[in-house]
Amino acid sequence: MTENISLDNLKQNALAELAAVSTADALEAWRVGWLGKKSQLNTVLRGLAALPVEERKSLGAAANVVRQDLESALAAREQDFSDRLLESAPGIDITLPGRPWLSGRLHPVTRVINEITDIFSSLGFSVVEGPEVEYDRYNFDALNIPKEHPARDTMQTFWVDDVDEKDERHVLLRTHTSPMQVRFMEKYKEPPIRIVVPGRVYRYEATDASHLPMFHQVEGLMVDRNVSLAQLKGTLFEFARRFFGPERRVRFRCDFFPFVEPGVEMAVECASCKGAGCRVCGNSGWLEILGAGMVHPKVLEGVGIDSTIYSGFAFGMGVERLPMLRYGVDDIRLFYSSDLRFLRQF
Structure with a gap:
């Protein structure tokens, strides 16, 4: 199995797991597991230094593409969670401007x-x-x-x-x-x-x-x-x-x-x-x-x-x-x- 095939499998597995996420806590756990410091993707990136220069370039570029795709999918999922939360909250008009925080001052x-x-x-x-x-x-x-x-x-x-x-x-x-x-x-x-x-x-x-x-x-x-x-x-x-x-x-x-x-x-x-x-x-x-x-x-x-x-x-x-x-x-x-x-x- 080549490294590119491994990256493709990693990406498909990650996206499949992301699609099954249903809570905010599970979403955070997915982020840590697939994009965190100890994730499989970071393991691949850390191993690039041991490869020949040409392989390092091609594999590094492919790994970065996978990371960008996963980050984009995560952002879309987070937005989906946020939209559903606003839609389910009664009496909230999301088009209204936010309420400013009152700042303290000296008497x-x-x-x-x-x-x-x-x-x-x-x-x-x-x-x-x-x-x-x-x-x-x-x-x-x-x-x-x-x-x-x-x-x-x-x-x-x-x-x-x-x-x-x-x-x-x-x-x-x-x-x-x-x-x-x-x-x-x-x-x-x-x-x-x-x-x-x-x-x-x-x-x-x-x-x-x-x-x-x-x-x-x-x-x-x-x-x-x-x-x-x-x-x-x-x-x-x-x-x-x-x-x-x-x-x-x-x-x-x-x-x-x-x-x-x-x-x-x-x-x-x-x-x-x-x-x-x-x-x-x-x-x-x-x-x-x-x-x-x-x-x-x-x-x-x-x-x-x-x-x-x-x-x-x-x-x-x-x-x-x-x-x-x-x-x-x-x-x-x-x-x-x-x-x-x-x-x-x-």
């Missing part, structure tokens, strides 16, 4: 936090994080907010433990990201220090178009020799220019925060009303995005940094207000709504 607040930290990283700030469950020493006392200070009343704190006046380590959900100022300076006492601290904060207050009991802040701190208020304003102006664009107006006004002296607030022109006044901005035309100021000497001295040698500035901004200002969102609650139609816009 707009997460995207804004990443953008904020990228901007400040490019200005030389490091990004650090701190605990959301905090001691009141870091949240209040070390930031120049003693127990009798009226600023504690405006924080509307969520206490985690039972408050005992004799215990100095009360536990709470942090009301701002400022505690990380103290934690970082305690650990790294040698300036220069440049950090930004993103994270969630919690306050027990009424929910409305611009307030939530849980929101995000980004805290900033810089401590070094000869740090001035001019550097603070220059840093924040540069941030606003990059984030909002050079056309948006920015306003600084004096304000009070216990852990800075002097203190300022920074506001950006309301995107919803373009400065005319609306419910989002309280009819003022401006929306405050952060409080800032020069770090109070008591805060520096409390962590062992000499305030006669070093000075610094700090700021804390509410993250959700930034996309509200940029995109003209008129209700902060939309960011945490279950209505995905809103989130898919970003």
